[in-house]
Amino acid sequence: xxxxxxxxxxxxxxxxxxxxxxxxxxxxxxxxxxxxxxxxxxxxxxxxxxxxxxxxxxxxxxxxxxxxxxxxxxxxxxxxxxxxxxxxxxxxxxxxxxxxxxxxxxxxxxxxxxxxxxxxxxxxxxxxxxxxxxxxxxxxxxxxxxxxxxxxxxx
Amino acid sequence: xxxxxxxxxxxxxxxxxxxxxxxxxxxxxxxxxxxxxxxxxxxxxxxxxxxxxxxxxxxxxxxxxxxxxxxxxxxxxxxxxxxxxxxxxxxxxxxxxxxxxxxxxxxxxxxxxxxxxxxxxxxxxxxxxxxxxxxxxxxxxxxxxxxxxxxxxxxxxxxxxxxxxxxxxxxxxxxxxxxxxxxxxxxxxxxxxxxxxxxxxxxxxxxxxxxxxxxxxxxxxxxxxxxxxxxxxxxxxxxxxxxxxxxxxxxxxxxxxxxxxxxxxxxxxxxxxxxxxxxxxxxxxxxxxxxxxxxxx
Numbered sequence: 518x519x520x521x522x523x524x525x526x527x528x529x530x531x532x533x534x535x536x537x538x539x540x541x542x543x544x545x546x547x548x549x550x551x552x553x554x555x556x557x558x559x560x561x562x563x564x565x566x567x568x569x570x571x572x573x574x575x576x577x578x579x580x581x582x583x584x585x586x587x588x589x590x591x592x593x594x595x596x597x598x599x600x601x602x603x604x605x606x607x608x609x610x611x612x613x614x615x616x617x618x619x620x621x622x623x624x625x626x627x628x629x630x631x632x633x634x635x636x637x638x639x640x641x642x643x644x645x646x647x648x649x650x651x652x653x654x655x656x657x658x659x660x661x662x663x664x665x666x667x668x669x670x671x672x
Numbered sequence: 673x674x675x676x677x678x679x680x681x682x683x684x685x686x687x688x689x690x691x692x693x694x695x696x697x698x699x700x701x702x703x704x705x706x707x708x709x710x711x712x713x714x715x716x717x718x719x720x721x722x723x724x725x726x727x728x729x730x731x732x733x734x735x736x737x738x739x740x741x742x743x744x745x746x747x748x749x750x751x752x753x754x755x756x757x758x759x760x761x762x763x764x765x766x767x768x769x770x771x772x773x774x775x776x777x778x779x780x781x782x783x784x785x786x787x788x789x790x791x792x793x794x795x796x797x798x799x800x801x802x803x804x805x806x807x808x809x810x811x812x813x814x815x816x817x818x819x820x821x822x823x824x825x826x827x828x829x830x831x832x833x834x835x836x837x838x839x840x841x842x843x844x845x846x847x848x849x850x851x852x853x854x855x856x857x858x859x860x861x862x863x864x865x866x867x868x869x870x871x872x873x874x875x876x877x878x879x880x881x882x883x884x885x886x887x888x889x890x891x892x893x894x895x896x897x898x899x900x901x902x903x904x905x906x907x908x909x910x911x912x913x914x915x916x917x918x919x920x921x922x923x924x925x926x927x928x929x930x931x932x933x934x935x936x937x938x939x940x941x942x943x944x945x946x947x948x949x950x951x952x953x954x955x956x957x958x959x960x961x962x963x964x965x966x967x968x969x
Contacts, residue, residue, distance in 0.1 A: 557815070557893040558860050558903070566815060566864035573817035573889065588815070588891045592903040 532626055539629035540571055545581040546640035547607035554589040555597035565597040567625040596621040607639035798849035801841055805855055808870040812895040813861045819889040827887050834879040840867045857901050861893050877911045
């Protein structure tokens with residue numbers, strides 16, 4: 518008689534939490550320069566401006582301290598655009614030199630989603646430079662060689 | 673015996689219509705049948721009246737008995753009342769008039785949400801914004817990226833020293849302030865995080881640009897100078913202008929240039945002739961002077 522359950526158990530947090538979720542996964546490691554260009558008196562620049570603000574937050578900026586965010590204000594009713602100039606390894610991976618979003622008709626959330634899909638995926642994987650060995654690991658590594666030595670010594 | 677823990681009254685006063693008689697105060701004695709551990713207190717009302725009205729209330733009541741002497745009283749598991757008492761209680765339950773159904777109960781969501789009363793404080797702030805706009809000769813609007821309040825305070829202080837006032841208002845208030853006035857065109861600048869700088873003085877654009885150049889989070893969008901809306905590039909160009917007197921001098925020069933050009937054309941031939949003569953005269957002087965110098969040698 519009863520209909521099987523369909524739908525979500527938890528209520529969605531709304532657009533703000535969706536934006537927050539996307540923002541957490543933004544990674545600018547593959548970008549060396551971001552140029553945001555818009556005409557402030559045009560309509561439809563709200564999403565661009567919001568995106569610019571979100572990129573300037575310390576958490577996002579921390580993903581790549583070398584990345585420069587430049588904002589250009591134009592007065593000739595050009596459509597708003599966001600350009601990501603990629604680093605070399607990312608350029609090889611994506612086979613393009615820069616990625617450009619025309620953000621006239623895109624929502625802030627959609628902008629972030631696109632950014633995550635196309636730009637964050639080009640971030641080079643992190644290399645582990647200093648791995649601190651625990652005592653047990655050290656023993657394991659050195660024990661194999663030292664144990665043999667010890668055995669011979671004892672003999 | 674009255675202890676410190678005893679509580680004096682458990683008189684339940686109810687108004688009971690008894691066979692159409694007038695209401696009378698009664699003392700219900702059935703609640704006072706506690707176990708012998710507890711002592712009871714009564715206050716004496718007319719016992720004969722009690723006995724008349726409640727014929728069953730015949731228990732012999734001593735003069736005063738304490739009700740409680742222990743701290744704990746039982747209210748969670750009350751004893752089931754005697755039938756008579758229950759009957760009385762049932763009859764005497766208060767009947768309140770039905771509360772009016774909430775007026776918004778049958779309205780749609782749209783009607784409910786549209787009835788948000790606007791805070792009159794917004795009106796006051798809007799008036800303040802309009803005041804600033806009317807009395808400042810320079811208004812610059814900036815887009816504000818993520819910035820710490822420490823940094824913005826430093827900027828605010830630096831600007832204040834130049835008599836520039838950094839302010840920020842919500843879009844709703846600004847639209848209320850500006851909507852039907854001549855400043856309506858600046859509204860699109862306030863869609864996102866912003867700040868406004870007002871200056872009652874003239875000629876502070878240079879210092880404003882100098883200070884805000886050091887702040888990467890503030891992006892100049894546009895402004896209003898002497899009731900003229902200027903875009904960013906125009907504002908920068910305006911900042912490069914030398915100054916009112918110099919510009920007026922330039923204007924005068926341009927105006928005079930028309931007549932001056934005509935005069936120049938008329939005099940052109942004479943002037944060139946005079947110049948050639950000059951050169952020739954100088955040339956002769958130079959030839960003679962070397963001869964003079966040679967002689968003493």
